[in-house]
Amino acid sequence: MKPSASRPQGSARCPRCGNAFDCAMHAQPFDCWCREMPALPPERLDPTGRCLCPECLAAEIARAAQPEPGANSP
Template identity: 70%
Template sequence: MKPSASRSTSSARCPRCGNAFDCGRHGQPFECWCREMPSLPADQLDAARPCLCPECLAAEIARASHVGPAADSR
């Protein structure tokens, strides 16, 4: 994954697997590889949590899509 010269990226370490990856989370404006991926459900988002690497984020998205939305409690 090679960032373009116009993107501001930094090296990050995945909290799940420990692999290093390029993260554009703090770029201005926010431009990162993860913007091209499907979003996680809102209840699984936490801005205070560190970013996941591409492989772990893909696994988390796949896991979330199999769980589906929370049951309606009406």
Template identity: 90%
Template sequence: MKPSASRSQGSARCPRCGNAFDCAMQKEPFDCWCRQMPALPRERLDPAGRCLCPECLAAEIARAAQPEPGAG
């Protein structure tokens, strides 16, 4: 892993894969890349969780779009 000192101030680390990525969650006004992606359903959100990288967020959005097994 890369040392955290080498990351930029807007850099974060994905809790799923460990990759570093730019996150603008704490910036004002809020203007992060994730705003361009479809929103996750409320039940998929973890308010205490950290932001996911673009790849992991895209994968979670794709999983959320799949019907639940046995549903329907």
């Protein structure tokens, strides 16, 4: 048995926390749970990075929504 045979197709591992989660990034048509979440600003995306799990993606979205320290300072 191949090592990947024990994991369902579409199963991924989060690069931040290591949790397994379902990912449909490469499904055709694209229909993944992440489409329902707010988009990250382009400067927060890592085109070479792997997908985050729902919890880590939600945390990254929350961080992105917070203003940068000193951003509104004169």
